[in-house]
Amino acid sequence: MTVHSEQLNTQGVQNETAEQVVVAETIEPTEADVEEMIQKMEVSISNEENQILESADDRIEGAGTSANIDPEKAESIFTVGGFAERINYIKEKIKTLATETKDKIKSFVSSEPEVIHFKDMIPEHIATTEEIPVAEAEAEKQLYPEVVPIQNVENTEEVVETPEQKEKRELNEYLEREVFTKFNLTAEDQERVLAETPENRREVLERSFENSRKSLEAFYEKQVVVGAVDDYDVDKAQKQLMYNTLASVLEDGIAEIKPKLLGLGLDVSLGSLGFTPETADRDDLAGKFTEMNNRVRSAIRESMEEKIIRALNENGEYRGITIPTEEQMRDENFMEQRSQQIKQVEYEEIENISNEIGFPEWISQTTTKIRRTIYFYKS
Amino acid sequence: MSDPKIQQKVKELESIMLQYKQELGVLDKELFQAISDYQKALDEERLKEIKQSLNI
Numbered sequence: 001m002t003v004h005s006e007q008l009n010t011q012g013v014q015n016e017t018a019e020q021v022v023v024a025e026t027i028e029p030t031e032a033d034v035e036e037m038i039q040k041m042e043v044s045i046s047n048e049e050n051q052i053l054e055s056a057d058d059r060i061e062g063a064g065t066s067a068n069i070d071p072e073k074a075e076s077i078f079t080v081g082g083f084a085e086r087i088n089y090i091k092e093k094i095k096t097l098a099t100e101t102k103d104k105i106k107s108f109v110s111s112e113p114e115v116i117h118f119k120d121m122i123p124e125h126i127a128t129t130e131e132i133p134v135a136e137a138e139a140e141k142q143l144y145p146e147v148v149p150i151q152n153v154e155n156t157e158e159v160v161e162t163p164e165q166k167e168k169r170e171l172n173e174y175l176e177r178e179v180f181t182k183f184n185l186t187a188e189d190q191e192r193v194l195a196e197t198p199e200n201r202r203e204v205l206e207r208s209f210e211n212s213r214k215s216l217e218a219f220y221e222k223q224v225v226v227g228a229v230d231d232y233d234v235d236k237a238q239k240q241l242m243y244n245t246l247a248s249v250l251e252d253g254i255a256e257i258k259p260k261l262l263g264l265g266l267d268v269s270l271g272s273l274g275f276t277p278e279t280a281d282r283d284d285l286a287g288k289f290t291e292m293n294n295r296v297r298s299a300i301r302e303s304m305e306e307k308i309i310r311a312l313n314e315n316g317e318y319r320g321i322t323i324p325t326e327e328q329m330r331d332e333n334f335m336e337q338r339s340q341q342i343k344q345v346e347y348e349e350i351e352n353i354s355n356e357i358g359f360p361e362w363i364s365q366t367t368t369k370i371r372r373t374i375y376f377y378k379s
Numbered sequence: 380m381s382d383p384k385i386q387q388k389v390k391e392l393e394s395i396m397l398q399y400k401q402e403l404g405v406l407d408k409e410l411f412q413a414i415s416d417y418q419k420a421l422d423e424e425r426l427k428e429i430k431q432s433l434n435i
Contacts, residue, residue: 034388041396048403056410063418069425077424083417090410097406101399108388 038105045105049098053091060087250288253366257296260357266299268292289366296359297350304349308342319345 029037064074078084254268261268311318321341328334354360 028382029385029389031385034385034392037389037392041392045399052403052407052410056414059414060417063414063421066418069421069428073424074421077420078417081417081420083413083420087410087413087417090406090413094403094406094410097399097402101395104395105392108392 034108038108041105042102045098045102049094052094056087056091250292250366253362254292257357257359257362261296261299264299264303264353264357266295268295293363300350300353300357300359301346303353304346307349308345321345 060078064071258268308318308321312321312323316323321338324335324338328338
């Protein structure tokens with residue numbers, strides 16, 4: 001009898017399970033699932049709240065840094081401009097919304113003690129290998145509705161281009177048309193630049209690229225453009241661009257004339273002129289160029305004086321100039337004529353040395369390059 | 380607790396979460412816009428400084 005009864009019971013469970021398999025194709029959530037769902041929702045709400053608030057703080061802090069503006073001035077604009085009040089108000093609303101939603105969710109936690117029935121421990125249906133992924137996906141949908149991205153909630157029916165997306169697309173088109181193609185940036189570069197470029201930076205970035213495009217195309221290098229974008233600090237990027245383009249004008253010029261200047265005992269370099277990325281601007285370039293020219297002239301004059309003095313000491317004469325006797329030194333007319341003669345010889349010698357090292361031509365070419373550079377930065 | 384009640388709970392929870400996400404999305408946008416406006420104000424200030432330094 002006992003055996004028979006067990007057999008009947010077993011048969012009964014099997015029959016019940018078979019019937020349920022037909023009816024229940026989807027997984028029915030249990031009370032335990034609901035509690036797990038509530039816990040996950042609470043964690044999700046806290047995470048999202050923290051993420052948004054932290055991201056906002058980072059952006060506010062980054063705004064001052066990226067604009068390269070005095071921190072006190074940035075703080076003043078933040079407060080006096082009403083941004084602090086406006087932003088804090090929205091942050092408080094986000095905190096309140098999170099707290100209220102968590103409170104609502106908590107009210108769903110059951111006060112009834114959970115009773116586990118033996119019947120519930122028997123699987124209603126043993127899923128096949130093919131059914132497991134489908135069932136898991138279904139369960140995922142039911143248990144974790146929060147996996148739906150925020151931005152899709154409002155646009156589930158139709159895809160409408162937001163102003164931010166429109167700006168991004170236009171920037172993409174602009175970069176493709178005016179910059180990337182021109183400088184042979186790869187699609188990979190483009191994607192990286194776009195991914196890293198803040199959308200609200202478009203106007204400033206465009207100006208930067210516009211300057212970049214116009215500024216001495218011959219001096220452009222891919223690294224310069226990429227470097228400008230890598231530096232979110234637009235002002236710093238501009239300075240870097242200026243330095244790269246302006247410095248190349250001086251560097252090229254110095255490279256041409258340097259061996260000849262070394263012959264005059266003059267060692268000129270960008271570093272010795274004090275031209276650095278931090279100080280580089282068009283005014284500084286003009287100043288450094290003038291300083292360099294003065295140094296070259298001074299070196300030529302010193303070279304000429306040494307040449308004449310050496311000749312007088314060795315030969316007692318150079319191109320009609322002699323060492324005056326005591327009697328000649330008392331003769332004012334003689335000394336006046338000698339002075340004029342020396343000036344003429346000096347002038348001619350300076351010209352000779354200048355021509356030897358190609359200084360006039362160098363000045364002309366470099367000045368043209370500088371003028372062109374400055375013109376493009378002004379435009 | 381019976382299954383229909385649990386189902387009902389799940390639906391209500393989903394509804395609360397959906398509403399939360401919609402409201403949060405709106406606030407997030409407002410916050411983003413406010414910070415963008417602040418950033419724009421800083422950029423404008425910086426541009427003024429640059430223009431002054433370049434005498435443009």
